[in-house]
Each structure stands twice: as C-alpha cells, then as structure tokens.
Amino acid sequence: GENVEQHPSTLSVQEGDSAVIKCTYSDSASNYFPWYKQELGKRPQLIIDIRSNVGEKKDQRIAVTLNKTAKHFSLHITETQPEDSAVYFCAAKGTGGSYIPTFGRGTSLIVHP
Amino acid sequence: DGGITQSPKYLFRKEGQNVTLSCEQNLNHDAMYWYRQDPGQGLRLIYYSQIVNDFQKGDIAEGYSVSREKKESFPLTVTSAQKNPTAFYLCASSRGQAATNEKLFFGSGTQLSVL
Numbered sequence: 001g002e003n004v005e006q007h008p009s010t011l012s013v014q015e016g017d018s019a020v021i022k023c024t025y026s027d028s029a030s031n032y033f034p035w036y037k038q039e040l041g042k043r044p045q046l047i048i049d050i051r052s053n054v055g056e057k058k059d060q061r062i063a064v065t066l067n068k069t070a071k072h073f074s075l076h077i078t079e080t081q082p083e084d085s086a087v088y089f090c091a092a093k094g095t096g097g098s099y100i101p102t103f104g105r106g107t108s109l110i111v112h113p
Numbered sequence: 114d115g116g117i118t119q120s121p122k123y124l125f126r127k128e129g130q131n132v133t134l135s136c137e138q139n140l141n142h143d144a145m146y147w148y149r150q151d152p153g154q155g156l157r158l159i160y161y162s163q164i165v166n167d168f169q170k171g172d173i174a175e176g177y178s179v180s181r182e183k184k185e186s187f188p189l190t191v192t193s194a195q196k197n198p199t200a201f202y203l204c205a206s207s208r209g210q211a212a213t214n215e216k217l218f219f220g221s222g223t224q225l226s227v228l
Binding site: 032043045105 | 146148153154155156157158161171203215216217219220221222
C-alpha cells in the first residue's frame with residue numbers, strides 16, 4: 001500500500017517568514033495529493049490539493065509543488081501569520097481498488113508574532 | 114460548522130466496556146470514514162464505507178466495529194478488545210470514490226479516554 005512520510009514534525013517560524021513542509025510517497029501510481037489544516041481543537045479542513053498532471057498550484061499565500069519523478073510534494077506558505085499556526089497533514093491517494101488517501105504524520109507549524 | 118456531526122465530544126470508557134461514537138452527516142455523501150488521531154501519528158484509518166450496508170477494514174480495525182444501516186449514519190463501537198482506546202476519533206465523509214469526489218469533510222471529533 002501507499003506510504004507517506006512528512007517532514008518536519010515541528011516547524012517554528014517568525015511572522016512574515018516562509019514555511020515549507022515536505023512529503024514523500026511510495027506508490028508511483030498515486031494521482032491526488034491534498035493538504036489539510038487542523039487548528040487547535042478544530043476539525044481538519046482541506047486547504048489545497050494538486051493532481052498528478054500538474055506540477056504546481058497556488059492559492060494566495062499557499063502553494064503546492066509536485067515532483068512525480070522523485071515522488072515528493074511540498075506545501076509552501078509565504079508571509080506567514082499567527083493564524084497559520086496549526087497542524088498540517090499531507091496525503092496521497094492512489095489508484096486501484098481503494099480510493100482512500102493515506103495521510104502523513106502531520107507537521108505542527110508555530111508562527112511567532 | 115454543519116454537515117457532519119460527531120457526538121459526544123468527550124467520552125470515558127471503563128475497563129471491559131464497549132462504547133459507541135456517533136457520526137451523522139446531512140451532506141448526502143456516499144462514503145464515510147473513521148480515523149484515529151494520536152499525537153505524532155497522523156490520521157490512521159479504522160474503517161470506511163463506500164455505500165449503505167457495506168464497509169471495509171482500514172489499517173487499524175482490530176478492536177473496533179462499525180455499521181452502515183443508513184446513508185447518514187456511521188457509528189463506531191470501541192470494544193473491550195481495544196486495549197489502548199485513548200485517542201481522538203474523527204469521522205469524515207466524501208461524495209464518493211470517483212476521481213472528482215475525494216475531498217474529505219471532517220466532523221469535530223470525539224476524545225475518548227479510559228477511566
């Protein structure tokens with residue numbers, strides 16, 4: 001099955017800095033890569049996703065890049081703000097019989113004012 | 114926050130007791146999922162259901178059971194066989210399994226603790 005590794009587990013930045021979270025996946029047939037944000041005490045919510053036919057996708061201050069050859073994808077947050085503080089999960093969804101995404105272990109992002 | 118509702122928010126289990134966590138959605142979604150969240154472990158899949166009266170084991174199904182008698186409801190029972198049940202449990206749903214329907218909508222979770 002799919003295996004997703006996520007790094008770092010904790011990331012601390014100053015407000016205004018950029019933050020990058022990286023994930024690798026094992027199944028070369030995976031074709032959908034979502035990112036979820038979970039603020040403290042709240043439910044995870046999808047913030048951005050990318051499909052395997054696209055190399056990069058941007059939405060305001062967040063962007064995701066995908067390198068299919070290396071089987072890794074990254075979340076980039078620019079001009080970080082304290083409200084970006086949360087746990088971020090990457091996931092990869094393969095093809096075949098199961099359409100269930102496999103999640104990484106999460107990255108706790110702390111943005112210091 | 115509407116759409117998918119979990120209850121209770123906090124639940125305590127005694128030794129040898131089975132407890133049931135509720136998950137209800139009014140999004141008309143076909144697929145529903147249960148995840149367990151432990152610190153540093155990410156989201157691990159317990160069970161999922163693609164359609165009424167059908168469900169499949171996830172990665173950590175041992176000690177858990179589910180039912181899917183109605184499209185709207187997917188309760189999770191944590192049995193006495195689950196020796197380490199303390200965790201945060203998240204229910205989720207999605208429109209279906211097709212390529213355009215992968216977005217997961219999560220409930221607000223249930224924190225289960227052992228007395």
